[in-house]
Amino acid sequence: MRRYFGRKLLVYGLTFLVAVTVNWMIPRFMPGDPVQSMIARANVSQPAAVEAMRAHYTSLFGFDLPLWKQYANFWAALFRGDLGISVWLFPTPVTDVIVRAVPYTLALLVPAILLSWWAGNRFGAFAARRRWLENTALPVGYVLTATPYMWLAILMAWGLGVVAGIFPVAGGYGFALRPGWSAEFLGSLALHWVLPFLSLFLVAFGGWAIGMRNMIIYELEADYANYLAALGAPRRLIRRYAFRNAVLPQITGLALQLGVLVAGALVTEIVFSYPGLGHLILQAIQNQDFFLLQGTFLFIVVGVLIANFVIDVVYVLVDPRIRTGMGGEAA
Amino acid sequence: MALRVNDLRVHYRTLKGEVKALDGVTFEVGDGEILGLAGESGCGKTTLGKSLIRMDGRMRHAGGTAELDGAELPIGDDRAMDRFRFREVSIIPQYAMSAMNPTRKIGRMVDELLRARGAEPDGAELRRRLDLVELPHTVLERYPIELSGGMKQRMVMVISTLLDPSLLIADEITSALDVSTQKAVARTLTEFRERGFVRSMVFITHDISLTYQIADTIMVMYAGKLAEKAPADTIVTRPRHPYTRLLISSLPEVGVRYSDRRLSGIPGSPPALLDPPAGCRFRDRCPLAFDRCAEEPPAVEVAPGHHVSCWRS
Ligand SMILES: Nc1ncnc2c1ncn2[C@@H]1O[C@H](COP(=O)(O)OP(=O)(O)OP(=O)(O)O)[C@@H](O)[C@H]1O
Ligand code: SF4
Ligand SMILES: [Mg+2]
Numbered sequence: 001m002r003r004y005f006g007r008k009l010l011v012y013g014l015t016f017l018v019a020v021t022v023n024w025m026i027p028r029f030m031p032g033d034p035v036q037s038m039i040a041r042a043n044v045s046q047p048a049a050v051e052a053m054r055a056h057y058t059s060l061f062g063f064d065l066p067l068w069k070q071y072a073n074f075w076a077a078l079f080r081g082d083l084g085i086s087v088w089l090f091p092t093p094v095t096d097v098i099v100r101a102v103p104y105t106l107a108l109l110v111p112a113i114l115l116s117w118w119a120g121n122r123f124g125a126f127a128a129r130r131r132w133l134e135n136t137a138l139p140v141g142y143v144l145t146a147t148p149y150m151w152l153a154i155l156m157a158w159g160l161g162v163v164a165g166i167f168p169v170a171g172g173y174g175f176a177l178r179p180g181w182s183a184e185f186l187g188s189l190a191l192h193w194v195l196p197f198l199s200l201f202l203v204a205f206g207g208w209a210i211g212m213r214n215m216i217i218y219e220l221e222a223d224y225a226n227y228l229a230a231l232g233a234p235r236r237l238i239r240r241y242a243f244r245n246a247v248l249p250q251i252t253g254l255a256l257q258l259g260v261l262v263a264g265a266l267v268t269e270i271v272f273s274y275p276g277l278g279h280l281i282l283q284a285i286q287n288q289d290f291f292l293l294q295g296t297f298l299f300i301v302v303g304v305l306i307a308n309f310v311i312d313v314v315y316v317l318v319d320p321r322i323r324t325g326m327g328g329e330a331a
Numbered sequence: 332m333a334l335r336v337n338d339l340r341v342h343y344r345t346l347k348g349e350v351k352a353l354d355g356v357t358f359e360v361g362d363g364e365i366l367g368l369a370g371e372s373g374c375g376k377t378t379l380g381k382s383l384i385r386m387d388g389r390m391r392h393a394g395g396t397a398e399l400d401g402a403e404l405p406i407g408d409d410r411a412m413d414r415f416r417f418r419e420v421s422i423i424p425q426y427a428m429s430a431m432n433p434t435r436k437i438g439r440m441v442d443e444l445l446r447a448r449g450a451e452p453d454g455a456e457l458r459r460r461l462d463l464v465e466l467p468h469t470v471l472e473r474y475p476i477e478l479s480g481g482m483k484q485r486m487v488m489v490i491s492t493l494l495d496p497s498l499l500i501a502d503e504i505t506s507a508l509d510v511s512t513q514k515a516v517a518r519t520l521t522e523f524r525e526r527g528f529v530r531s532m533v534f535i536t537h538d539i540s541l542t543y544q545i546a547d548t549i550m551v552m553y554a555g556k557l558a559e560k561a562p563a564d565t566i567v568t569r570p571r572h573p574y575t576r577l578l579i580s581s582l583p584e585v586g587v588r589y590s591d592r593r594l595s596g597i598p599g600s601p602p603a604l605l606d607p608p609a610g611c612r613f614r615d616r617c618p619l620a621f622d623r624c625a626e627e628p629p630a631v632e633v634a635p636g637h638h639v640s641c642w643r644s
Binding site for chain 2: 222224227228229230231232233234236237241244248319321
């Protein structure tokens with residue numbers, strides 16, 4: 001068990017290292033000059049003032065140091081939780097900008113991922129080998145998963161938002177409101193949350209349902225299912241076993257899909273102008289805010305790695321085959 | 332008579348048509364009798380075994396009946412068969428290695444299975460039977476992957492017979508085992524019968540010499556039909572059907588030491604069962620074939636309990 005997790009942690013550590021390095025490299029070797037864009041935004045026309053500003057910003061961001069030093073500083077800053085200063089919202093620290101956006105993204109992602117996984121698996125298992133459902137719901141599921149997030153999100157915004165007028169289509173809360181704990185604000189928050197959540201949920205739901213249905217059919221053809229059926233075990237018992245065994249690979253699937261789901265959430269946020277991390281990324285790109293971009297990516301990478309690790313742990317807890325396999329290794 | 336099978340026909344539905352894997356087979360198995368079912372690959376042994384307990388989705392009951400202890404088995408009706416399964420007819424599957432749910436502890440799985448069948452689990456009895464097959468009681472606390480192949484095999488034998496079925500079907504259960512384990516399994520099966528865990532048994536195998544060790548009666552099938560059925564001794568020492576004779580003569584020293592010897596060495600191959608030719612199905616390979624064999628030979632009782640389907644018998 002110890003060795004298994006040791007190895008896993010090592011892999012995650014290496015991934016983190018590579019991610020940070022790539023993250024550090026990208027803005028530095030990308031076209032575009034953040035300092036230049038700051039100066040342009042400041043709208044100063046005197047050449048002397050421009051020069052002074054350039055010197056100031058360059059040293060502030062550390063661009064005048066040798067590359068290795070920049071890299072070392074980057075790591076040092078990272079451990080202090082310092083991701084630099086946002087150019088877009090100068091002079092707010094990037095960490096603060098991210099911390100403000102994170103609750104929105106989490107409030108979208110966590111329920112969407114968990115609920116779609118749970119409901120999709122339940123539904124897929126239920127639909128498996130029930131002909132009328134397989135003939136009706138399955139094609140719908142295929143369409144849902146094949147639809148790009150963007151499309152579905154836009155369609156929903158148009159249908160339920162613009163045409164039916166039930167839900168607002170943009171923002172995290174009403175423009176006129178100030179964030180707080182008032183009932184009005186919370187209600188507006190919930191209302192704005194529905195469409196982005198639903199679009200994410202639906203697409204993922206279809207995928208899980210189809211995957212589960214196929215897994216269940218596979219399990220129902222497994223030897224143990226045939227043996228139980230030959231001994232006259234009721235369908236209920238066989239299906240229960242099949243479900244439990246089919247859920248295990250779906251947990252791995254969840255780990256694999258996590259990145260895709262996060263990416264989907266980012267797109268959704270952009271479509272609905274939802275003030276989460278995806279929205280930040282869009283703003284960072286539009287404003288050539290490299291630090292913000294860097295910080296956001298880093299944050300996402302770390303989040304995905306942590307989530308993957310949690311899934312690894314869960315998997316070991318629920319699959320006796322892995323658990324006993326590791327027991328043998330340790331003994 | 333425990334089992335009475337009458338003109339049973341079971342076909343496989345395929346895209347090209349129906350494969351007549353079991354094409355009118357009639358036989359009986361007495362109380363306490365172990366019937367060995369032999370014949371080369373593809374002759375319909377598994378099809379017969381499955382028909383008696385659970386047909387798969389591609390099989391179709393095309394005719395005939397099977398009667399167990401006087402009650403007709405609804406073999407074409409999957410739901411109606413449930414009542415008979417496990418309690419009246421049970422099976423030790425060929426795939427004993429993977430027959431148990433890998434993610435349940437064995438004891439718990441047995442418990443759940445029994446309860447689902449409306450039987451009260453009897454722990455003491457279960458442990459007695461584990462002792463009998465020399466399995467430690469702790470296997471109940473383990474997952475199937477923690478057992479060796481031989482242990483799994485014995486565990487499945489115990490599970491299958493837990494409700495003391497009247498008829499047990501054992502399909503090719505020794506094929507994957509080494510010779511000494513094969514013998515142990517065969518001994519266990521006879522012991523199960525002696526102790527009344529099962530009343531009668533259909534023991535399916537390629538291996539006629541292993542069959543000879545445990546079977547009271549041997550039935551030889553050929554291409555979906557019965558070729559010959561007789562007491563084990565008679566089949567081995569005085570076979571009447573040319574096919575049985577070839578099978579027996581291909582064994583070096585019957586039933587004694589060469590129990591891992593498989594049926595082989597008869598030139599030619601059996602006819603396709605999709606559209607079998609009229610007349611005796613062994614005709615193409617039979618050294619004794621003559622004009623009359625263009626007509627199908629009926630199964631005739633040439634001596635008490637000795638049935639042969641051959642014009643020359
Ligand atoms: N699913 C299927 N679809 C079509 N034909 C099948 C199917 N299963 C079996 N058959 C055919 O039915 C015949 C009998 O098969 P069966 O499995 O009963 O043979 P067997 O005597 O058990 O052979 P073996 O000794 O190899 O196990 C064979 O000719 C085979 O080709
Ligand atoms: S009936 Fe004819 S072909 Fe068939 S086994 Fe007898 S002799 Fe051979
Ligand atoms: Mg077979």
